[in-house]
Amino acid sequence: MQIARTITELRQLLAGRQKPAFVPTMGNLHEGHLALVRQAGPLGDATVASIFVNRLQFLPHEDFDSYPRTWEADCAKLEAAGCDLVFAPREQDMYPEPQTFKVHPDPALADILEGQFRPGFFVGVGTVVMKLFCAVFAGRPEGVALFGKKDYQQLMVIRQLVRQFALPITIVGGETCRAADGLALSSRNGYLSEAERAEAVQLSLALRTLARDALAAADALPAHLPGLEARAMDALRARGWQPDYLTVRRRADLQPPAAGDALVVLGAARLGKTRLIDNLEV
Numbered sequence: 378m379q380i381a382r383t384i385t386e387l388r389q390l391l392a393g394r395q396k397p398a399f400v401p402t403m404g405n406l407h408e409g410h411l412a413l414v415r416q417a418g419p420l421g422d423a424t425v426a427s428i429f430v431n432r433l434q435f436l437p438h439e440d441f442d443s444y445p446r447t448w449e450a451d452c453a454k455l456e457a458a459g460c461d462l463v464f465a466p467r468e469q470d471m472y473p474e475p476q477t478f479k480v481h482p483d484p485a486l487a488d489i490l491e492g493q494f495r496p497g498f499f500v501g502v503g504t505v506v507m508k509l510f511c512a513v514f515a516g517r518p519e520g521v522a523l524f525g526k527k528d529y530q531q532l533m534v535i536r537q538l539v540r541q542f543a544l545p546i547t548i549v550g551g552e553t554c555r556a557a558d559g560l561a562l563s564s565r566n567g568y569l570s571e572a573e574r575a576e577a578v579q580l581s582l583a584l585r586t587l588a589r590d591a592l593a594a595a596d597a598l599p600a601h602l603p604g605l606e607a608r609a610m611d612a613l614r615a616r617g618w619q620p621d622y623l624t625v626r627r628r629a630d631l632q633p634p635a636a637g638d639a640l641v642v643l644g645a646a647r648l649g650k651t652r653l654i655d656n657l658e659v
């Protein structure tokens with residue numbers, strides 16, 4: 378497995394490749410990332426992963442400084458998963474000057490849910506992903522990039538970015554990987570204490586209950602949803618969580634659904650100091 382630290386090195390190492398398959402990450406890799414790397418293998422002629430903790434997508438009070446950096450372990454895992462090339466730029470290589478040009482996703486999609494509770498998050502994500510795509514794919518006829526469905530709204534923002542800029546990149550969404558008890562794997566699960574880790578699965582259980590209640594109320598969903606969502610959040614609060622949102626949305630655009638729409642249930646909640654997100658397509 379080769380390692381590139383700069384965009385120039387990356388382009389040199391990718392010379393001659395026609396169709397890279399790319400998995401962007403912020404490191405501290407878990408089975409969810411590695412499943413994407415394995416899935417990438419047959420989709421392109423080089424499997425590339427990036428490891429870059431992107432300051433632009435963190436709010437000042439968030440965990441940029443403490444975000445786990447586990448370089449040696451990540452490299453060993455990537456190599457075992459069949460990655461050919463890791464792009465791990467230092468901050469000064471990725472952002473050699475202040476990044477004043479930014480990608481501003483459509484507020485209708487990016488200023489709700491995660492974007493409401495983490496203002497600017499999708500500007501940071503859109504900007505770094507565009508820059509990573511330029512680094513990996515520029516000058517190539519086509520490419521594939523893989524993102525986990527656990528970050529459901531992020532995946533939708535990136536699909537829209539690729540569509541609206543007509544980038545020759547196929548976006549593939551990987552299924553959420555879960556621990557044996559059902560907790561969605563996340564780099565941030567490592568922040569949980571033992572007791573919190575045992576409790577953490579309650580977020581996905583709350584989403585399941587909300588999905589079941591929404592299906593039961595399908596005939597008059599818009600009228601029932603506010604009550605069902607409030608009940609789901611209250612149930613988590615009663616267990617000591619601080620929910621940001623638990624909500625049922627239309628899969629197509631994450632807006633409130635009408636009767637008959639395909640649905641996705643999404644949630645974000647804080648347990649102690651750890652903010653977890655999860656979702657469930659219904």
Ligand code: PAF
Nearest residue numbers: 401402403431502505528
């Ligand atoms: O999902 C992530 O890990 C990050 O948001 C991404 C896509 C690598 C951009 O920094």
